[in-house]
């Protein structure tokens with residue numbers, strides 16, 4: 001594995017840096033740096049800037065509007081985005097359903113949906129989990145029954161991130177209740193404005209509404225909105241999950257968090273000296289940095305495998321486990337480093353436009369929100385216990 005950057009790669013790095021310096025809106029950067037959920041408007045505004053630059057979909061093939069970047073360039077861009085606190089595009093469209101559509105969809109579906117994902121005209125959400133069907137996803141019960149050129153969909157999804165922002169939902173539905181679990185599932189693309197869909201908010205431990213329940217009552221979905229073959233949806237669903245897990249590791253974001261923890265610990269005092277000089281504190285931070293470096297090399301090895309045309313097996317699961325554990329340890333340490341100012345937390349929706357002052361230094365606003373939200377990181381995208389099961393099966397052959 002050759003880890004040195006060529007002259008062209010370094011020039012590319014400078015181009016990315018300059019673009020981010022000039023084009024990233026300060027308010028979008030500020031929310032991302034603090035670890036607050038994006039606003040719909042801010043996220044779309046930023047994505048449109050990325051689209052105009054042609055950088056909305058680094059992982060897509062060029063023929064569908066991807067950047068055509070090499071694996072090294074993708075790595076460099078991800079690193080620079082993380083360091084600049086530039087949000088990546090919302091994953092549900094560009095990283096999840098987009099690749100499913102260009103890999104398994106028909107021409108009409110590609111023409112209809114892919115340009116709208118690139119231009120951020122459709123905000124997508126993911127309708128996989130149901131009450132009682134999370135880890136055991138194949139037991140899902142939402143039904144789709146054929147009626148002429150339509151399916152009639154009835155059932156419920158849960159934990160649907162940003163469904164209240166969404167224009168479209170991709171859904172796993174049961175189309176053959178008699179078949180073996182995995183064999184009776186289909187993959188549908190559903191317009192959120194279709195009559196019969198109700199979205200109800202769930203407020204998380206961070207008191208935010210990023211999660212929802214989505215109810216389907218006699219929802220008519222054209223058969224032409226089905227991806228691929230009827231009852232073969234599990235194949236497309238698994239393909240999507242591999243992409244989802246790799247993205248969740250967020251190595252570049254964690255590297256930025258290390259810098260933030262260092263900055264905070266340099267400003268905060270403990271026992272009459274800057275916290276950064278406290279041996280216990282620095283030991284904890286160094287341990288995380290070492291683990292993060294190991295994770296980054298694991299990611300680089302994976303990218304190198306992909307560049308050499310090799311197929312991945314349990315690597316996305318490995319990255320997901322370690323990446324999410326590190327994210328949690330980092331925000332925990334950040335809250336700890338803020339001392340008493342780490343504890344006060346008010347829902348961020350009250351922050352925009354507020355005219356009172358947040359207690360403590362400015363950098364104390366955000367870490368608790370992110371710390372609380374990231375408790376879920378070892379659950380979403382398939383819990384870490386499930387990822388360990390995958391590793392034990394695929395790597396250890398257990």
Ligand SMILES: Cc1cc2nc3c(=O)[nH]c(=O)nc-3n(C[C@H](O)[C@H](O)[C@H](O)COP(=O)(O)OP(=O)(O)OC[C@H]3O[C@@H](n4cnc5c(N)ncnc54)[C@H](O)[C@@H]3O)c2cc1C
Nearest residue numbers: 126127128129134135159160161376379380381382383385
């Ligand atoms: C913040 C957040 C955002 C989410 N966003 C979305 C979304 O946008 N769309 C969507 O479809 N879903 C989403 N989810 C749902 C997520 O994918 C599920 O929560 C996850 O798959 C776990 O399923 P569950 O909650 O039903 O827990 P369960 O499957 O009931 O698991 C409960 C516990 O048992 C453990 N467990 C279960 N089975 C096994 C096993 N075989 N071996 C070992 N341990 C096991 C699990 O690890 C977990 O600790 C989100 C979840 C969260 C928390």
